[in-house]
Amino acid sequence: MGITERKEREKESRKESIIDAAQKVFFEKGLNLSTMDEIAETAELAKGTLYLYYHSKEDLYLDVMMRGLKILRTMFKTVIDHKLPVVQTLVMLADTYTAFYETNKNYFRMMHFFNTPQFHKQVSEEMMQSCDRFNQSLWTMITEIIERGMTEKKLRADLNPLEIAIIMWSNASTLLMRIDNQHEMFMKKMNIDLNNTLRMSNMLLLESVMTEHGKQELRTV
Amino acid sequence: MGITERKEREKESRKESIIDAAQKVFFEKGLNLSTMDEIAETAELAKGTLYLYYHSKEDLYLDVMMRGLKILRTMFKTVIDHKLPVVQTLVMLADTYTAFYETNKNYFRMMHFFNTPQFHKQVSEEMMQSCDRFNQSLWTMITEIIERGMTEKKLRADLNPLEIAIIMWSNASTLLMRIDNQHEMFMKKMNIDLNNTLRMSNMLLLESVMTEHGKQELRTV
DNA sequence: TCAATAATATGACCAACGGTCAGTTACTGC
DNA sequence: GCAGTAACTGACCGTTGGTCATATTATTGA
DSSP states (O other): OHHHHHHHHHHHHHHHHHHHHHHHHHHHHHHHHOHHHHHHHHHHHHHHHHHHOOOOOHHHHHHHHHHHHHHHHHHHHHHHHHHHHHHHHHHEEEEEEEHHHHHHHHHHHHHHHSSSGGGGGGOOOHHHHHHHHHHHHHHHHHHHHHHHHTTSSSSSSSSOOOHHHHHHHHHHHHHHHHHHHHHHHHHHHHHHHHHHHHHHHHHHHHHTTTTTHHHHHHHHH | HHHHHHHOOOHHHHHHHHHHHHHHHHHHHHHHHHOOHHHHHHHOOOHHHHHHHSSSSHHHHHHHHHHHHHHHHHHHHHHHHTTOOOHHHHEEEHHHHHHHHHHOHHHHHHGGGGGSTTGGGGHHHHHHHHHHHHHHHHHHHHHHHHHHHTTTTTTTTTHHHHHHHHHHHHHHHHHHHHHHOOOHHHHHHHOOHHHHHHHHHHOOOHTBBBOOOHHHHHHHH
């Protein structure tokens, strides 16, 4: 006995080493310019072996991306577990997302592909569900904070908590994306610091969903 | 005379017919699943001929996308030329973007690729500049309206007009994107109508950049 | 009018890729 | 040892973006 468990562990660690190799290659070249041959070589495995663990290049890509999502969720969880006042927590969550981008740009870039039209056509059903489930958990986490803010009368109760979460998350995501590939251009050609734009939009949105009570608290943060 | 001009015209019309064919294929299958062979067949040309007019598949893709951008710019121009009060114009511009999405989903989807990391590596310098120039003109158009709103004291003058344009545009873009590929999911699993979310976020952002004077006008629209 | 020249178009061809699978190797239990 | 199973291999396949020697068509000039 214990053999099946050991096999299980070995299989899992083999999978991890494949993800390690894939990550190295994907980080450097992105999805399209990376090849399964190079990933196989990096992992010191035959290409065929990769397909014993993943249905497609895209599946493997998403499993690497999941590592990034896990990091982000952990960072969010840490903030939330501080159990600070809601307003402060929301501000910190926004800052945390920015910090995640700064220290994990490669993961952040990978997330972009999830929104690509036709991308999911090349992804297996299981992997898709796995990602969906994970995303779900992120939404729930943020939505719960917002709900707490409403019961505490810091956030406007006439709005839908999940909708607020969607708006704030989408806004931050799209601006970080822009920072990632247009920051220099906006700086040079238009003298705009997109980091500042992001901070500002976060503030504008936060204020606009808060009660007077909440806004007061926001100013003290 | 005018032989060189006629040649020019012929070349241009050949190019148009290539774009026609490419559009048909790209609309149906997206960038990755479309093949140059199929585009050539649709255009009733040899594949080699396509490469006399475009450096790469991606270049051709972007030229199709430009058609969409031109449509959008025309729609914006029409709204602006009505010379309605600033606040009303801004609301209409937001609605126009949504309308553009509704009637030109395929073009809208293509625009997504412009933000893809590493995408520009496969695009020629000229095509990239051509796109940049076009984008620039869109930014300018919107920024000018916002500036007018500031001089008319409808919009807060302590904010940067271009930054406001970036925020509003980015917010609408990302939510339309989400509507495009997650509307059904949010509807079924979470009972959220993303169209409503988009309208709301537009309103929240608009209000948050307006003076009291402007907000009054907003309520009458 | 027609050969010379230039401009345009062709499609067989190539290298590179994602993915497959018949065959090999390594491990397990008896 | 040895049969049976699980894991691994890499030559191979079909498809693709892109190339280029060749062919076709259009233009020129005498």
